[in-house]
Amino acid sequence: xxxxxxxxxxxxxxxxxxxxxxxxxxxxxxxxxxxxxxxxxxxxxxxxxxxxxxxxxxxxxxxxxxxxxxxxxxxxxxxxxxxxxxxxxxxxxxxxxxxxxxxxxxxxxxxxxxxxxxxxxxxxxxxxxxxxxxxxxxxxxxxxxxxxxxxxxxxxxxxxxxxxxxxxxxxxxxxxxxxxxxxxxxxxxxxxxxxxxxxxxxxxxxxxxxxxxxxxxxxxxxxxxxxxxxxxxxxxxxxxxxxxxxxxxxxxxxxxxxxxxxxxxxxxxxxxxxxxxxxxxxxxxxxxxxxxxxxxxxxxxxxxxxxxxxxxxxxxxxxxxxxxxxxxxxxxxxxxxxxxxxxxxxxxxxxxx
Amino acid sequence: xxxxxxxxxxxxxxxxxxxxxxxxxxxxxxxxxxxxxxxxxxxxxxxxxxxxxxxxxxxxxxxxxxxxxxxxxxxxxxxxxxxxxxxxxxxxxxxxxxxxxxxxxxxxxxxxxxxxxxxxxxxxxxxxxxxxxxxxxxxxxxxxxxxxxxxxxxxxxxxxxxxxxxxxxxxxxxxxxxxxxxxxxxxxxxxxxxxxxxxxxxxxxxxxxxxxxxxxxxxxxxxxxxxxxxxxxxxxxxxxxxxx
Numbered sequence: 001x002x003x004x005x006x007x008x009x010x011x012x013x014x015x016x017x018x019x020x021x022x023x024x025x026x027x028x029x030x031x032x033x034x035x036x037x038x039x040x041x042x043x044x045x046x047x048x049x050x051x052x053x054x055x056x057x058x059x060x061x062x063x064x065x066x067x068x069x070x071x072x073x074x075x076x077x078x079x080x081x082x083x084x085x086x087x088x089x090x091x092x093x094x095x096x097x098x099x100x101x102x103x104x105x106x107x108x109x110x111x112x113x114x115x116x117x118x119x120x121x122x123x124x125x126x127x128x129x130x131x132x133x134x135x136x137x138x139x140x141x142x143x144x145x146x147x148x149x150x151x152x153x154x155x156x157x158x159x160x161x162x163x164x165x166x167x168x169x170x171x172x173x174x175x176x177x178x179x180x181x182x183x184x185x186x187x188x189x190x191x192x193x194x195x196x197x198x199x200x201x202x203x204x205x206x207x208x209x210x211x212x213x214x215x216x217x218x219x220x221x222x223x224x225x226x227x228x229x230x231x232x233x234x235x236x237x238x239x240x241x242x243x244x245x246x247x248x249x250x251x252x253x254x255x256x257x258x259x260x261x262x263x264x265x266x267x268x269x270x271x272x273x274x275x276x277x278x279x280x281x282x283x284x285x286x287x288x289x290x291x292x293x294x295x296x297x298x299x300x301x302x303x304x305x306x307x308x309x310x311x312x313x314x315x316x317x318x319x320x321x322x323x324x325x326x327x328x329x330x331x332x333x334x335x336x337x338x339x340x341x342x343x344x345x346x347x348x349x350x351x352x353x
Numbered sequence: 354x355x356x357x358x359x360x361x362x363x364x365x366x367x368x369x370x371x372x373x374x375x376x377x378x379x380x381x382x383x384x385x386x387x388x389x390x391x392x393x394x395x396x397x398x399x400x401x402x403x404x405x406x407x408x409x410x411x412x413x414x415x416x417x418x419x420x421x422x423x424x425x426x427x428x429x430x431x432x433x434x435x436x437x438x439x440x441x442x443x444x445x446x447x448x449x450x451x452x453x454x455x456x457x458x459x460x461x462x463x464x465x466x467x468x469x470x471x472x473x474x475x476x477x478x479x480x481x482x483x484x485x486x487x488x489x490x491x492x493x494x495x496x497x498x499x500x501x502x503x504x505x506x507x508x509x510x511x512x513x514x515x516x517x518x519x520x521x522x523x524x525x526x527x528x529x530x531x532x533x534x535x536x537x538x539x540x541x542x543x544x545x546x547x548x549x550x551x552x553x554x555x556x557x558x559x560x561x562x563x564x565x566x567x568x569x570x571x572x573x574x575x576x577x578x579x580x581x582x583x584x585x586x587x588x589x590x591x592x593x594x595x596x597x
Contacts, residue, residue, distance in 0.1 A: 174432075174433040175408075175432055175433045175434075177433075178432035178433045178450075178451055178452070179362070179365075179432040179433075179451065181451070181452050182362075182364070182365055182368065182432060182451035182452040183362065183364045183365070184452075185368060185451075185452035186364035186365060186367045186368040186371075187364060189371060190364070190367055190371075236364070237362055237364065238362065239362075239363055239364075275361075275408070275410065276410045276411075277410055278361075278386065278387045278389075278410045278411060303410065303411070305504070
């Protein structure tokens with residue numbers, strides 16, 4: 001059974017409401033007729049509890065059969081009027097039977113006189129309470145439906161975010177791959193040993209980056225290993241044009257970072273910075289820990305005469321999104337051009353594994 | 354056959370050199386690592402064929418082809434540039450995808466020989482123009498002056514005047530001639546900065562100091578350096594809408 005009775009608490013509250021209604025009915029009966037209070041209570045409370053389940057279940061199934069907003073919804077008033085009238089009359093019969101039973105039993109504290117006005121009151125009350133039960137059921141059903149819809153939406157959002165994270169992390173620049181393969185193709189005849197070394201670096205880079213789990217943080221040290229593989233491949237391609245300067249403080253290495261958070265910045269620095277300089281330049285990677293914060297900076301020289309290309313911001317936008325997913329507003333990323341140097345700064349909480 | 358190899362990666366140039374060694378009638382007259390060197394070498398050495406990479410510093414392969422079109426035949430190469438590939442496919446030009454095999458390279462070379470003997474070459478110029486225009490906003494105009502390449506930032510341009518098959522570009526008190534139509538150049542400039550005020554004139558709006566009535570129904574634009582440009586009737590509508 002779903003809806004109102006699906007939880008124990010719901011059932012208890014429902015029962016308590018009906019107990020209260022039963023007591024109230026008993027009070028009214030004793031006040032309006034000559035019956036004494038114990039007699040009235042003994043009559044009213046069990047009768048109300050029986051009706052609680054009679055009307056409760058019947059209304060629940062009708063509510064399920066005629067959901068709000070369905071094409072059958074137009075029939076709801078008629079169906080419930082008939083059902084309420086019928087259950088009101090049924091209730092009266094049950095009440096009469098119970099009262100008869102009580103009177104048969106004999107003790108003076110059992111049984112009351114069911115006068116015609118009292119009978120009318122029971123039928124009327126039965127109709128009203130049936131309507132009340134139906135209304136409660138409709139409310140509960142709608143509430144549950146809204147809640148589950150919300151939950152489904154949340155779940156699908158989470159799944160989408162998950163897929164996006166995975167995609168962001170495994171995004172490999174095809175330019176990088178094909179240019180590297182071209183360099184290997186050149187090296188195979190010019191310098192077979194170097195070709196093998198480059199193949200191994202490329203394999204290490206892909207093995208490590210493809211094996212990353214999107215939700216598992218890695219240490220800055222591990223990320224730096226990945227970056228070194230990447231850079232040594234690029235250094236074969238660019239030759240002396242690409243210089244690398246690494247200033248990563250010892251105490252920053254064990255700090256945890258989301259995987260592939262610095263690599264896209266280094267990739268950008270090579271592709272958009274050094275790649276545009278005929279004489280080449282240096283990619284600098286700096287990291288240091290200041291108390292509870294980890295500062296990472298990637299900077300490169302670039303061709304200031306070159307008009308700014310589009311497409312440039314994709315890597316940065318990815319990194320910003322990754323940071324937002326992992327740290328909400330606790331992490332920040334800024335980038336700026338100062339003269340002929342482009343620098344990206346990331347600040348994030350320094351966490352240890 | 355005289356060939357120039359243009360690629361910013363020395364290993365990539367190495368592959369081409371190695372593949373060309375199989376062909377006895379080929380002479381490599383130069384190897385260039387960037388676009389400026391390439392334009393200069395093409396102008397000075399007048400090769401038959403240029404092996405041209407697309408992604409390069411300073412000037413990319415398209416810009417080199419635009420500046421040097423008609424001077425030589427080209428074989429284009431790219432590692433992975435869907436936009437470039439689309440441009441080649443559209444103009445039915447042969448291109449190489451890196452890494453390529455000796456077989457594929459020989460095939461491209463044979464195609465190039467065929468084109469040289471038939472004398473077809475217009476497609477390259479059209480493709481390069483389109484490619485450069487599509488990289489909008491260009492923000493700069495390239496002008497070849499013999500072996501030299503002038504790179505003019507578009508905000509430095511005062512106005513451009515059409516002259517027969519050429520356009521004359523006025524920038525920082527100097528004039529440059531470029532072999533291009535005014536409409537084509539108009540399409541490559543930022544529309545928010547440049548306005549075609551006359552059949553023969555495009556003006557940089559920021560350089561206009563005032564507009565004067567010349568005759569009863571014609572106007573002239575007075576630029577900050579004092580030069581006067583005629584404004585056509587439709588040009589007047591356009592400039593009024595922007596200036597006010």
